[in-house]
Amino acid sequence: MIGRLRGRLILRQPPLLMIELGNGLAYELEASLSTCCALPETGAEVVLYTHLAVREDAQVLYGFGTLAERTLFRNLIRVTGIGAKLALVILSGMSVDAFARCLEAGDVATLIRLPGIGRKTAERLVVEMRDRIQSLELGAEFASRLPARAPDAPPDPVQDAEAALVALGYKPADATRMVRAVAADGLPSEELIRRALAATLSRG
Structure with missing residues (x-):
């Protein structure tokens, strides 16, 4: 199984990434918006932890900036009714630490502000994952990976x-x-x- 990739970032169109490993070989990945934002500018070398999902109709490689994010993703897709797409929604909308705090506090109200997360799903997340919170290897290191410099701006950043x-x-x-x-x-x-995500989730 592919567990980690190191290569040159050649495409970033959230949630899609493309990493070139050399010899013309490039991997296409899906990643949370948090991971996409934390990466350096296009052309720089990056390291991503990965999870390969094999379905009958496709094989999808997911990329993560930290082991904590990948660990949380793998735990999320084990929850009833939470697939890979919804797991990326959660990881895109809040940091790993923020999600851990929601679990610890039973904060359903914050979770339901994420798209696609209704009250029943949020309550299921809290119930099924609260006992696993200590095993998720969560840490503040994720927040520290946000870039200090802005990536190259696309032609129309608002539309993108x-x-x-x-x-x-x-x-x-x-x-x-x-x-x-x-x-x-x-x-x-x-x-x-x-x-945009921070402003939406901060509203009470």
């Missing part, structure tokens, strides 16, 4: 950010509203995505 949020599961109108509320001149799409 909106498209990424739609791919994550937000309705187009909601994605537009979220991004426009935090848009500022010169911000790359990854920063707009981070700000």
Whole structure:
């Protein structure tokens, strides 16, 4: 099983990434928006931990910036009704530490603000995962990986950010509203995505 990749980042279109390993070989991965935002600029060398999901109709490789994020992903997809796509929604909407705090506090209200997470699903997450919280290897190191420098801005960062949020599961109108509320001149799409998600989840 593929457990880790080291190579050159040649494409970043959240939630899709492409990593070139050399000799013309490149891997396509899906990743959370948090991981996409934490990566350096296109062309830089990156290291990602991976999880390979094998289905009857496809093989999908998922990439993670930290072992803690991959561990949480693997635990999430073991919960009834939580597939890989919804697990990426959770990892995109909050850090590993923030999710751990939700479990510890039984904070269903914060979880249901994520797209696709209803009350029953949030309650199931708390019940099924609370006992496993100590085994998730959660730590503050994830937050420390956010980049200090902005990646190269795409031609239209606002549209790219909106498209990424739609791919994550937000309705187009909601994605537009979220991004426009935090848009500022010169911000790359990854920063707009981070700000939009942070603003949405901070609302009581």
